[in-house]
Amino acid sequence: MDKYSPKEIELKWQNRWAQWESAKAVEDGAKPKKYILDMFPYPSGAGLHVGHVESYTATDIYARYCRLKGFNVLHPQGWDAFGLPAENYAIKTGIHPAETTKRAVETFKRQMNSLGLSYDWSREVNSSDPDYYKWTQWLFLQFYKNGLAYKRMAKTNWCPSCQTVLANEQVVNGACERCGTAVVQKDLEQWFFKITDFIEPSFANDSDGQGPKKMAGLLNGLDDVDWPDSTKAAQRNWIGRSEGATVKFPIVILNEPRTRSGGSEESIIGGFKKYYRSFANAQDDKMFLEVFTTRPDTLFGCTYMVVCPEHPLISNFKFQISNFKEVQKYIEQAAMKTDLERAELTKEKTGVKLEGVSAVNPVNGQEIPIFVADYVLSGYGTGAIMAVPAHDVRDHEFAKKYGLPITKVVEADNKNERDGEEKQIVGVGALIRSESGKFIFQLRDANTNRFPGMIAPFGGGILEAELPINALKRELSEELNITTEDGEVSLIGNFESHFDRGKFIRMYYVARFETNGLKMTEGAETVELSLAEALENKKVTNFTKEVIRIFFGDSEAYAGEGVSVNSGFLDGLATVQAKKRMIEWLEEKKIGRRAINYRIRDWLISRQRYWGAPIPIIYCVKCGIVPVPESDLPVVLPTDVDFKPTGESPLVHSAKFQDVKCPHCDEPARREADTMDTFVCSSWYYLRYADPDNDRAFADPKQLAKWLPVDLYVGGAEHTVLHLLYSRFFTKALQKYGYLDFNEPFLKLRHQGTILAPDGQKMSKSKGNVINPDEVVAEYGADALRLYEMFLGPLEDAKPWNTASIAGVSRFLEKSWKVVLSDNFGFKGDHLPNNDEAIYRLINRAIKKVGEDIESMKFNTAISEMMKILNDLKEVMISHSVTPAAEDTFKKYFLIILSPFAPHIAEELWFRLGESESIFKKSWPEYDEKYLRVESVNLVVQVNGKLRHNLVVASEIEEEDAKKLALESDSVKKWLAGKEIAKIIFVSGKLINIVTK
RNA sequence: GCCGCGGUGGUGAAAUUGGUAGACACGAGAGACUUAAAAUCUCUUGGAGGCGACUCCGCGUGGGUUCGAGUCCCACCCGCGGCACCA
Numbered sequence A: 001m002d003k004y005s006p007k008e009i010e011l012k013w014q015n016r017w018a019q020w021e022s023a024k025a026v027e028d029g030a031k032p033k034k035y036i037l038d039m040f041p042y043p044s045g046a047g048l049h050v051g052h053v054e055s056y057t058a059t060d061i062y063a064r065y066c067r068l069k070g071f072n073v074l075h076p077q078g079w080d081a082f083g084l085p086a087e088n089y090a091i092k093t094g095i096h097p098a099e100t101t102k103r104a105v106e107t108f109k110r111q112m113n114s115l116g117l118s119y120d121w122s123r124e125v126n127s128s129d130p131d132y133y134k135w136t137q138w139l140f141l142q143f144y145k146n147g148l149a150y151k152r153m154a155k156t157n158w159c160p161s162c163q164t165v166l167a168n169e170q171v172v173n174g175a176c177e178r179c180g181t182a183v184v185q186k187d188l189e190q191w192f193f194k195i196t197d198f199i200e201p202s203f204a205n206d207s208d209g210q211g212p213k214k215m216a217g218l219l220n221g222l223d224d225v226d227w228p229d230s231t232k233a234a235q236r237n238w239i240g241r242s243e244g245a246t247v248k249f250p251i252v253i254l255n256e257p258r259t260r261s262g263g264s265e266e267s268i269i270g271g272f273k274k275y276y277r278s279f280a281n282a283q284d285d286k287m288f289l290e291v292f293t294t295r296p297d298t299l300f301g302c303t304y305m306v307v308c309p310e311h312p313l314i315s316n317f318k319f320q321i322s323n324f325k326e327v328q329k330y331i332e333q334a335a336m337k338t339d340l341e342r343a344e345l346t347k348e349k350t351g352v353k354l355e356g357v358s359a360v361n362p363v364n365g366q367e368i369p370i371f372v373a374d375y376v377l378s379g380y381g382t383g384a385i386m387a388v389p390a391h392d393v394r395d396h397e398f399a400k401k402y403g404l405p406i407t408k409v410v411e412a413d414n415k416n417e418r419d420g421e422e423k424q425i426v427g428v429g430a431l432i433r434s435e436s437g438k439f440i441f442q443l444r445d446a447n448t449n450r451f452p453g454m455i456a457p458f459g460g461g462i463l464e465a466e467l468p469i470n471a472l473k474r475e476l477s478e479e480l481n482i483t484t485e486d487g488e489v490s491l492i493g494n495f496e497s498h499f500d501r502g503k504f505i506r507m508y509y510v511a512r513f514e515t516n517g518l519k520m521t522e523g524a525e526t527v528e529l530s531l532a533e534a535l536e537n538k539k540v541t542n543f544t545k546e547v548i549r550i551f552f553g554d555s556e557a558y559a560g561e562g563v564s565v566n567s568g569f570l571d572g573l574a575t576v577q578a579k580k581r582m583i584e585w586l587e588e589k590k591i592g593r594r595a596i597n598y599r600i601r602d603w604l605i606s607r608q609r610y611w612g613a614p615i616p617i618i619y620c621v622k623c624g625i626v627p628v629p630e631s632d633l634p635v636v637l638p639t640d641v642d643f644k645p646t647g648e649s650p651l652v653h654s655a656k657f658q659d660v661k662c663p664h665c666d667e668p669a670r671r672e673a674d675t676m677d678t679f680v681c682s683s684w685y686y687l688r689y690a691d692p693d694n695d696r697a698f699a700d701p702k703q704l705a706k707w708l709p710v711d712l713y714v715g716g717a718e719h720t721v722l723h724l725l726y727s728r729f730f731t732k733a734l735q736k737y738g739y740l741d742f743n744e745p746f747l748k749l750r751h752q753g754t755i756l757a758p759d760g761q762k763m764s765k766s767k768g769n770v771i772n773p774d775e776v777v778a779e780y781g782a783d784a785l786r787l788y789e790m791f792l793g794p795l796e797d798a799k800p801w802n803t804a805s806i807a808g809v810s811r812f813l814e815k816s817w818k819v820v821l822s823d824n825f826g827f828k829g830d831h832l833p834n835n836d837e838a839i840y841r842l843i844n845r846a847i848k849k850v851g852e853d854i855e856s857m858k859f860n861t862a863i864s865e866m867m868k869i870l871n872d873l874k875e876v877m878i879s880h881s882v883t884p885a886a887e888d889t890f891k892k893y894f895l896i897i898l899s900p901f902a903p904h905i906a907e908e909l910w911f912r913l914g915e916s917e918s919i920f921k922k923s924w925p926e927y928d929e930k931y932l933r934v935e936s937v938n939l940v941v942q943v944n945g946k947l948r949h950n951l952v953v954a955s956e957i958e959e960e961d962a963k964k965l966a967l968e969s970d971s972v973k974k975w976l977a978g979k980e981i982a983k984i985i986f987v988s989g990k991l992i993n994i995v996t997k
Numbered sequence B: 001g002c003c004g005c006g007g008u009g010g011u012g013a014a015a016u017u018g019g020u021a022g023a024c025a026c027g028a029g030a031g032a033c034u035u036a037a038a039a040u041c042u043c044u045u046g047g048a049g050g051c052g053a054c055u056c057c058g059c060g061u062g063g064g065u066u067c068g069a070g071u072c073c074c075a076c077c078c079g080c081g082g083c084a085c086c087a
Helices: A006-020 A050-068 A084-093 A097-114 A130-145 A220-224 A229-239 A254-260 A265-280 A296-301 A312-316 A324-336 A339-343 A393-402 A415-422 A469-479 A495-500 A511-515 A531-536 A575-588 A701-707 A723-736 A773-780 A782-791 A803-821 A836-855 A859-879 A884-898 A903-912 A959-968 A970-976
Strands: A033-038 A072-074 A149-159 A164-166 A184-193 A202-204 A213-215 A241-253 A288-293 A304-307 A352-360 A367-372 A384-387 A410-412 A424-433 A439-443 A505-509 A549-552 A562-564 A592-598 A617-620 A624-627 A659-661 A668-671 A712-715 A749-751 A936-943 A946-954 A981-987 A991-996
Touching (some): A006 A782, A033 A050, A050 A712, A050 A782, A050 A836, A084 A097, A130 A149, A130 A624, A130 A723, A164 A184, A202 A723, A229 A723, A241 A296, A254 A352, A288 A296, A288 A304, A288 A384, A296 A410, A296 A575, A324 A352, A384 A393, A575 A592, A773 A782, A773 A803, A782 A803, A782 A859, A782 A903, A803 A884, A803 A903, A836 A859, A859 A884, A936 A959, A936 A970, A946 A970, A970 A991
Parallel strands (some): A033 A072, A033 A712, A936 A991
Antiparallel strands (some): A149 A184, A202 A213, A241 A288, A241 A352, A241 A592, A304 A384, A352 A367, A410 A562, A424 A439, A424 A505, A617 A624, A617 A668, A659 A668, A936 A946, A981 A991
């Protein structure tokens, strides 16, 4: 027998499989289909990384398994080839993106083939190929025709480094997703896709004459798909649905109605009423400030209003605002800030009061001031808010700073009080920062009521411990007005005064603390101890951070729910009812209505970059925006363009590209020079695989019906709110306009977890800890790499790479090689008793377990099962022999269940066993229940829940017999000595638990 | 802050969904083969105690439910991911 040498066999089989077209999706109408898809990669110059290998191996195993199970499997691969990296590389080196992309694709493909991935390459797509983007452009035109693609002036995210606008989804923490540069706001005219049209259910066009079909929206459609919870939650989060109400506040101009109605408070309200009547039915929206709120029940607590710096109210009342100059200055400053700067959480809120105009709270007639402040966002709701400082932390902060009234209208359930009742209050303490910078919680002495550490002469006992700094920081910054910087609490303030105002710190501890006896140090001296030191010195016993809890009484601002008070007709109502009641009232008075707001905005798809699909639009002086006629598609991306970014699309500088005739009037016109976001190209590629060479449609409806939707989709979690949301939008839009008859593209989705470097950090070129799959294949072979990555742990978990462990799976392959190629599995079989039964048991168990594990994508345990049966095989063969028929069956079935994981070795051994047709043409074996039944089991005997004895008994043993056997055993008798049996629990085939009194 | 996921040996991880915690591997230790090393094979390997049979303790922490809890409930701590001044 020769040695197992992956190098020799793997290439051989890869070539043969290619020749045999064994991965080609067959169109056998008798079989059910499975569409198994990987997220098509961006072909980067760096080549495939181990993360790619992980997800591609997972889908490959599943695809190979499904073929063996008799499905028509569609398992394609392609290239998300447009994008910034290739363009940026081109700017640096002068090499055209088409060239670098072509090279990268070749590398990727070679690497994929070297892993034995069974892709149907006859369906390969490339998003930068004109035959592909022709249809991207065609889809754009359909969207345009149906009003889903539109151009408008908008505040956009501009990346100064990439010199292009970005979609909201591509801005991460205020910075460009690609390069990390802080994004600035720019007013630009840009193309959008109306993704917001599909949030809620809508009706598809009546394509089959059966009437319009109701289709799920982006929100409720998530209920129907098998996706990770985290991904569904993230999408819901991103869409950000909020239910509440809009409310119109009348605006009072101080030198108009107010002067007319006199000066007293009484007359102001009277004046308001008159004023309000006259405007409530008028359609003059300028005289109202409309807000959106999720807490209409707190309207009685609204004591001021805030508009965003961009709000039209400011220019509308330009001449009534007496401090307009100051306001204007503030607005200009706000406009200069990046999103990131505006959102600085640590920074204080700023704002300017609009002098000369105010608003009237419609529920109580109170005149309230209006501020402009950049903590109110222009893009959400109406760009204006009603501020309820008693019940909103942001409003509270602002009100504190500007001395605005805070009116409490909801009584919260005081959870803290309840907790306090359950735990004993030991004392009251102070937080102080010592000279060395350590943070100390100091307990007030219960006898003297003094704080010994602070007022040394008074003496007394002290307790000290370090507390988790993060928890403290959180609580302190919110509750005690303490500034925090660099992870350290820097100021405590006057403790006594906090105490006086009821904002004292109370310390609670749980009962165990008391029983261990708290020892306080004597004397006035402040001793600094870390927790470890304290325990070491036995000054404090059993003191853990869980033992000590601090919280603060009487928080003024909270966002929680409770019971309405001081709220007129809402008094006594719980929040949920109060909201309802208030909305009814608002609707009745016609000053507000139920409203739903979403966080998500329309998708900005135009980019001022070169390497993307051109937007098929022509601008004509006479006809305006003219879509390119479908017959003129594709609008080909010119290759002779200087692609240095200038803030305009590089295509602007190509006269050949730009100068065209208007398709309507034939007058000279100009082409749109922006290209589409690459995410547009990737939003429909999974449809193209169904019919990749079609030049009359993006795909033939029959082919789409045959293969779509995708049954299993695997890819990185980083696409949660980008690609996966956009693709769902595309699918829904295409269903609405009759091109598809489903609206969720991916029925089952799984993410692969990140593979970390051996040091537990992320792999990155700069850290030099990147594992190159090519090197692993060269050393251990593709089968070993595939097995290793699957054996590491659950697919979706993040897990560190451990080169040493590859040896384990490598050994397993070598063992498999020997076992299959040796007679009698390599054991001496003469004269030993025959035990075919045991062999059949092993293999049937494995067929069942491995099949089930593949179906639930638990590849790690599937592999361990295969390792286990080889271990168990040895156990059997040491003392038994088998017949050649049993041996052959075991070997062949073993190879079939191994083949999805390690296809090369399985195919090689298959042929060496004398077979003449590929193992992948075979069927997944059916397991035989007969061999899974066990006649004897290990029955666990417990006494009071503790394992005391094991009984090997027949699996169908009767309860009475089992009890008898258990009670007879010596070890059980020992534990029952002198005790009375209360009851006996019997779980058939599993255990007996004897409970004593 | 909100939402989601997780916390089990020296390491990667299993655990039939409430029934023997640590399967399967890696690593480590001891031994066999070898002149030697590698490879391979055998045994040991959660912690503590005991010569031993065995005993006690162990799934982030503290409670609870149960004959029985890694699994269910309550409270909390820590880590990761998403969103974040979204009213």
